[in-house]
Amino acid sequence: MPHRILTTLVGSYPLPDWLRASPSRQTLIDAIRVVLKTQEDAGIDVVTDGELCRFDVNHPETNGMIDYFARRLGGITTQFGREDLNEFRADAGLSYRADPAGTIERELDEGTLNLPGDCRMVRPLTRSKLKFTLTGPHMLSKVLVDRYYGEPEGAAAALGELLARQVADIDADVIQIDEANIPGHPEEAAWAARTLNAVLDAVKGEKAVHVCFGNYGGQTVQHGTWQELVPYLAALRADHLVLEFKRWGIEQAACLKDVPESAKIGIGVIDVKNNIVETADEVASDIEAAARHLGPDRISCVHPDCGFWMLQRIVADRKIESLVRGRDLFEGR
Numbered sequence: 001m002p003h004r005i006l007t008t009l010v011g012s013y014p015l016p017d018w019l020r021a022s023p024s025r026q027t028l029i030d031a032i033r034v035v036l037k038t039q040e041d042a043g044i045d046v047v048t049d050g051e052l053c054r055f056d057v058n059h060p061e062t063n064g065m066i067d068y069f070a071r072r073l074g075g076i077t078t079q080f081g082r083e084d085l086n087e088f089r090a091d092a093g094l095s096y097r098a099d100p101a102g103t104i105e106r107e108l109d110e111g112t113l114n115l116p117g118d119c120r121m122v123r124p125l126t127r128s129k130l131k132f133t134l135t136g137p138h139m140l141s142k143v144l145v146d147r148y149y150g151e152p153e154g155a156a157a158a159l160g161e162l163l164a165r166q167v168a169d170i171d172a173d174v175i176q177i178d179e180a181n182i183p184g185h186p187e188e189a190a191w192a193a194r195t196l197n198a199v200l201d202a203v204k205g206e207k208a209v210h211v212c213f214g215n216y217g218g219q220t221v222q223h224g225t226w227q228e229l230v231p232y233l234a235a236l237r238a239d240h241l242v243l244e245f246k247r248w249g250i251e252q253a254a255c256l257k258d259v260p261e262s263a264k265i266g267i268g269v270i271d272v273k274n275n276i277v278e279t280a281d282e283v284a285s286d287i288e289a290a291a292r293h294l295g296p297d298r299i300s301c302v303h304p305d306c307g308f309w310m311l312q313r314i315v316a317d318r319k320i321e322s323l324v325r326g327r328d329l330f331e332g333r
Contacts, residue, residue, distance in 0.1 A: 003331065005287065005299055006045040007324050008266070010210055010242060011133040011178065012065070012307030013038075013050025014316050023057045029121070031055075036126045038317060043324040046129045046174055051307065053118040065135050065178065065307075066143055070101035073162065074111030078102045080145060087145055103145040108158045116169040123171055131208070132172035136179040137163060137199065138192040143181075153191040160195035164202035176208035176242060180306075182232060183213045183224040189232035200237045208266070209236055212244035215272060215306040227255045234259045242266035244305040247273060250286045254293040264300030265290075269326065270319050272306050277318045283326020302327055 019031040035050035054064025056071075070076050080103045119132045137159035141152055149155040167175055177199055182192050200207045211229065226248070233241055233256070245253055245268045256265055269286040270278055287302055302323065308316040 003045060003327070004296075005327055005331065006301040007327050008044060008046035008131060008174075008242075008301050008303045009039065009048050009050075009320070010212075010268075010303055010305070010307050011048050011051050011131075011176065012309035013048070013052070014308055014311055014313045015052070015055070016313070019052070019055065020057065023055070028052060028055060029125070032122055033125050036122075036128070039320065040126070040128055042317070042320045043328075044128075044320065046131050046301070047126055048131045048133060049122040049125075051133060051309070053122055066101045066140070069113065069135055069140055070144065072111050072113040073159075074109035075104055075106045075148070076102040076108070076111075076144065077105050100145045101140075101143040104148045104155060106148055108148075108155075108162060110162050110165065113162070113166065115166040116171070119170045119172055129173045131174040131176055132170055133176045133178060133210070134163065134167070136177040136209075137195040138188070139179050139181045142185075152188070153195070156191065156195040157198070160198040163199045167199060168202040168204065170203075172205060174206040174208050174240075175203045176210055176240075178210045180210075180212050180214050182211060183229060186224060186228040186232065189229070189235070193232050193235040197235070197237050206240065207238045208240040208242050209238045210242040210306075212268075212306045213248070215310075226252045230255055230258050233263070236263065238263055240264050240266055240300050242268075242301070242303060244268045245290070246271045246278075246286065246305045250289045251293065253290050256294060256298075261298065265294060265298050266301040266303055267299055268305035269302050270304035270323055272304050272308055272311065272319075275311065275315050277315065278322045278326070280322055280325035280329050283322055284329040287327065287330040 013035045016031045019027050032049045032052050036047050039047040051064050054068040056068060071078055115134060137156040140159050141156035146155045241263050243266060267290045269283050290299060
């Protein structure tokens with residue numbers, strides 16, 4: 001009997017030590033196989049590659065969410081002067097990063113970015129339902145110093161057009177776009193939604209959007225409320241919303257009743273910012289609470305609040321197991 005509520009990861013998984021010690025294409029493929037098999041053995045329904053396809057030995061700490069894109073897109077330089085640094089550091093909302101990801105010097109183009117190629121490397125390694133993740137245009141525009149477009153919406157719109165071309169050729173069951181900066185800037189919701197919808201409209205399979213309040217080295221980097229984000233979430237042309245709730249309180253999900261029912265809701269029931277492993281009973285109780293607020297038919301999946309990249313593998317693996325056992329307990333299995 002199929003599960004009504006699916007289990008999935010948000011994206012990232014802790015970097016295996018042996019990949020960092022001996023990086024090569026073959027060890028990267030081996031590491032992705034391990035990440036996929038770990039999820040399959042635990043019973044995860046929709047697996048990810050742990051975002052290891054974006055592994056960069058020179059930037060392992062970000063797990064490829066930002067720097068992978070900035071280093072490959074054309075029109076961006078990753079060498080910047082003191083003026084660029086001062087401008088970037090003047091934005092208090094970006095204080096969690098010491099430096100920008102790059103500077104936009106001219107009109108953006110796809111450069112050497114090849115997300116479809118990344119997915120083609122992963123697709124043959126699993127028979128499970130596969131999710132492919134990428135960073136959204138609003139998030140990327142916020143970590144770049146713009147010397148060309150002159151306004152944040154212009155840079156984000158250009159990024160959205162480029163990402164749309166990429167996702168149109170990605171063969172994955174689910175494509176998830178991550179936006180972790182918008183919770184701190186709800187006043188930008190209108191144009192942020194427009195640029196994100198341009199990417200979502202190009203997706204051929206299931207469309208998911210992940211929104212959280214940040215997870216840079218275990219930090220919560222954005223401050224705001226889910227209530228403020230309802231207009232933004234309601235404007236997105238997504239099939240699923242993959243949202244952080246465990247750390248913020250499951251009861252906060254009640255405000256999502258105002259999001260159109262065309263979008264199913266994913267509820268974060270695993271805290272990724274500490275090493276305490278949730279019990280199956282706790283996970284089941286949180287799903288039950290979310291179902292009371294939203295109705296059981298609105299919940300499409302349960303997952304961690306965000307990616308696992310900063311945790312130890314032994315902790316992440318136990319949290320993954322608890323996620324599945326808790327979902328099964330809720331469903332009476």
